[in-house]
Amino acid sequence: MIKSIRLQFTLWYIGSLSLLALIFGGIAFVSFQSVLVDNLDQMLYNGGKILADGLAEYRLQNAHDPQSLYDAEEKAFWIDEMDEEIHEIFYINEAYIQLLAAAEAYAPNLPIISKTATLNDQRLPLSPQAYRAIQDADYHAETVKHLFTFPLRVLSLQVHDMDGRPYILQLGISLQDTHTTLRHLLSILSALFPSLLVILSLLGYVFMKRVFSPVKRMVALTKQITAEDLSHRLDPTASRDEIGELAATLNDMIARLEQSFQQITQFSGNVAHELKTPLAELKCNAEVALRHDRPPEEYRAALQHVIADVEQLQTVVEDLLLLAKLDTQALSLKFAPVELNEVFFEAFEALHPRAAQKHLAVHFEEIDAASIHGEQRLLLRAFTNLMLNAIQYTPAGGEIRFALRRHAEEAMFTISDTGIGIPAEVLPAIFDRFYRVEQSRSHETGGSGLGLSIAQKIVEIHHGTITVSSIVNAGTIFNLKFPCLPQ
Structure with a gap:
């Protein structure tokens, strides 16, 4: 258990700011990752729209025989144009593109009309979620991790040729550069956190030392205050914070205690004085009565004086007892x-x-x-x-x-x-x-x-x-x- 409040507050200060730094770093990392992926999706979508506009100028299927193979000549022309567009759109990143024949129902292996050479003998997967999404939305983007040694960001959208026939266009781009950038960012954040922790610890120590310095002064001065000397007062702070309020409250308490002790001292003296007079009279009357033999009447008068003094003492004691009970609420x-x-x-x-x-x-x-x-x-x-x-x-x-x-x-x-x-x-x-x-x-x-x-x-x-x-x-x-x- 940590008994020092100053140390507790310092640790709370460091822990709270460190937690905030971790939360902020996590939010910044996730936000930056989201921005990078969104930018990739937007680039893929823009490229897909360009390719879709180019496809709308070609008739890939033979109009006289809908069940025949796709028109090889038209297909060749569109593929050539697609290659040119790819170099203009994705001049930095290597793209993976394929065009699939559409179907009324989902099938995992729809016929590939064309694809880029970057895919070799591979094909971009089409998930059921992507197939359903592109029926109503403009596109669907997802991450594919197991096609190559690096993850791909794949975007699928529905396109049409000159005759309005539907196709599914898929575009993929490597996430390797994105992941490399994120790893670098994570490395920077991980390297900065220990330095930040050290700085926060030093700032917390200095800050708490400054904040609690009035408290230490109050503790030192309070130790000097005793029942015999209640004249000391805590140094009032200029600030109106809780510590300044505490100092003012303690000063008021000490002033009340000083007044109470003075009243107790005065009260004790008054009690002694009030009891001293009737006791002295009692003793005096008894001594006078016993000094020599007296008639019974004089003894009777002396005893009456003693009774009067005792009654006065009894009145004082009863009044004191009643006041004590009223003060302590013991009545x-x-x-x-x-x-x-x-x-x-x-x-x-x-x-x-x-x-x-x-x-x-x-x-x-x-x-x-x-x-x-x-x-x-x-x-x-x-x-x-x-x-x-x-x-x-x-x-x-x-x-x-x-x-x-x-x-x-x-x-x-x-x-x-x-x-x-x-x-x-x-x-x-x-x-x-x-x-x-x-x-x-x-x-x-x-x-x-x-x-x-x-x-x-x-x-x-x-x-x-x-x-x-x-x-x-x-x-x-x-x-x-x-x-x-x-x-």
Whole structure:
């Protein structure tokens, strides 16, 4: 097995062009042979027409006695003229000509009226195919191989004398010169093919080396790329061929990998930071409680602090586990028709006590019935995270507005608040995992920084979109769009 693609392509290149050269040489050889034979046939036919015109001036058979022998005097005159015509027509090649008496039915040995001295005691054969062909066509040409030591090209045609009596005229000419010419041509082609093969091999090697040189450079540079250093990029090629496209695609892939590794590194740091704080509080509370004997009430308060820290850790771990399952599609999802308005009311009923505790005014602008194809548990989680975010970051006495509208084949859920808002420069980053506008917010709200990331991932799984707009100290608006099921 040849493992080098460059060598494989080189061999394919050489083999393909060599095959084309063989095919072209074969076609050229056959075409040249056909042209030579056609020229011979045309020369024989032209000579036959001249002899036929001369025969039409003679009466070879005795008119008073049709059953008698052919008129010897007329026959002699025509033979003399035939000899003269032969020298004028076939002045280069030696011709073999005979005139046969025609018959109503085919016979292999029809009477010979006359023939040239070149035939000696031989006669040109008349095949059944030739006899039948000349009854309807102008002539019939065929190759005779076993009459002499060399092959003959024999042409047969029907002619008539002065009285319209039919005869069969056959003309033959040697194919020896034609075969000699073809052998020379074949020798030339056979001698040229090895030279052509060598030239094609050199051209193929140079061509493939030049074509694959960018690939070799890419391979060498790719070997330098590691997880610790993804800053390298492949040299972009000026051409717009597949190799240039491959280089651009690999550069895009490396850029995505670099971004992913950066996110993983940042994510790992954020996870460590999120876990470090509650763990430190756990340790601190335990150490303070164990420093000296305390009343039961103080131990109970310390344990309550420990439980709160454990709950925060549990929330972070559960959110991380859910995100990991969503990323790897390891979560078992059962999509079915879901009524978004029912999911919204379920989430609202669960969080309404928190809103009432902060004395938040809740308004329902419009809640339409809208059905989508989705997973109810995940949609409930997304709605809950967005509502909880609005409740947490809206000061006491503020307002939260909800709307669920259906437009054609699209459902839009909107949640707006009069909270503290988000600066415009950080809006693109609020869906990043563990991202907080201010780190102090996590201590005030107890959030893990994963709620919006989970909500965005759930919306994307349902082929929807989520957008946000905000004004500092004025409020924030989240818009969710989902494709609806037909009504």
